[in-house]
Amino acid sequence: MNEEYTRLDRMRYTKNTTSSRLAILAIVFDVLFFISLYKSDVGSYYYTILIGASIIYNLVFLLTAFLASEGVKNYQPVYSWVLVVLGVIQIARIFIYPMQAHGTQVGGAPVMGDAQFIRMIVYLVLSAVSLFASALINWQKSSALAKHNASLETAKA
Numbered sequence: 001m002n003e004e005y006t007r008l009d010r011m012r013y014t015k016n017t018t019s020s021r022l023a024i025l026a027i028v029f030d031v032l033f034f035i036s037l038y039k040s041d042v043g044s045y046y047y048t049i050l051i052g053a054s055i056i057y058n059l060v061f062l063l064t065a066f067l068a069s070e071g072v073k074n075y076q077p078v079y080s081w082v083l084v085v086l087g088v089i090q091i092a093r094i095f096i097y098p099m100q101a102h103g104t105q106v107g108g109a110p111v112m113g114d115a116q117f118i119r120m121i122v123y124l125v126l127s128a129v130s131l132f133a134s135a136l137i138n139w140q141k142s143s144a145l146a147k148h149n150a151s152l153e154t155a156k157a
Contacts, residue, residue: 008148015073016141022134023069023083027062029127030090034058036120037097042111045104054097061086065131072134075142080135087131090124098124 037054040046065086071079098120101112112120 005148008144011075011141011145011148016075016138017073019072019134019138019141020069022130022137023065023072026086026090026127026130026134027065027069029123029130030058030061030065033120033123033127036116036123040101040112040116042106042109045101045106045111050096057089061089069134072138075138075145077139077142077146080139080142083131083135083138087128087135090128090131094121094124 034054038046064082068079068082068086072083098112098117102110102114102117104111
């Protein structure tokens with residue numbers, strides 16, 4: 001009991017670095033994804049409004065994920081929901097460019113080869129898994145800390 005109390009009490013003074021680092025890792029995987037996507041130059045296939053929206057989403061994703069990584073450092077449970085939403089969107093992104101471009105040919109050449117397709121899917125899945133893990137760990141730790149703080153308040157009264 002004493003070790004558990006000490007661990008929980010210590011959380012009041014330390015940062016949630018595990019969740020924060022997992023959110024940063026998700027950002028790294030997203031960066032690898034969009035580098036892989038944007039370096040492709042297959043005619044005018046990527047010159048659409050969809051690529052513009054993808055670029056804007058990537059900027060929003062990077063900013064939001066970084067904000068969430070800072071929020072989970074302080075055990076704020078609301079950022080767990082932000083991370084879950086970002087993770088779901090990362091999974092949904094698999095069905096936008098990678099799936100569409102993999103089966104398309106421009107001028108007889110495939111827009112996206114098998115290796116690039118698999119790599120992009122892996123990046124998005126790893127990004128989503130990192131976000132989900134970060135959210136889960138933050139949710140567990142912030143709940144435990146909130147209960148511990150409530151017990152301290154009860155003990156004062």
